[in-house]
Amino acid sequence: MSMGTEVDDYARYRGKCKEMSEALVAADSTLILVRGHYECPFWGEQPHWWTKKADGTIVDPTKKQFPSKGLGLYVEFDGTVECSNCGKAMAEDEATYESNYCFCSYECHGQFVGVF
Numbered sequence: 001m002s003m004g005t006e007v008d009d010y011a012r013y014r015g016k017c018k019e020m021s022e023a024l025v026a027a028d029s030t031l032i033l034v035r036g037h038y039e040c041p042f043w044g045e046q047p048h049w050w051t052k053k054a055d056g057t058i059v060d061p062t063k064k065q066f067p068s069k070g071l072g073l074y075v076e077f078d079g080t081v082e083c084s085n086c087g088k089a090m091a092e093d094e095a096t097y098e099s100n101y102c103f104c105s106y107e108c109h110g111q112f113v114g115v116f
């Protein structure tokens, strides 16, 4: 496989996981839309969308965006997030967000960004 193919796959699929997974589910009603993380052995934890069959088989239309091509671990989102400062688990809608981070409280947010 050439470098050219890698770059093309990245450009074609990167950031399209939600859009392409939704399109797949719309075209095949036996598939279930899944949101969560993909643990890539090369890039680490990546926010990701994919689909699965009723038997749990993963069907990921954008797996080629990752250097590991879907061989990493798929972790479904369970509705909770962890505070980026103290690690406390909370429901997604209880957290406050800033870029890729989330916080359980004003204090944690402040500590994390170094205000206090």
Ligand SMILES: [Zn+2]
Binding pocket: 083, 084, 085, 086, 087, 088, 103, 104, 105, 108
């Ligand atoms: Zn916290």
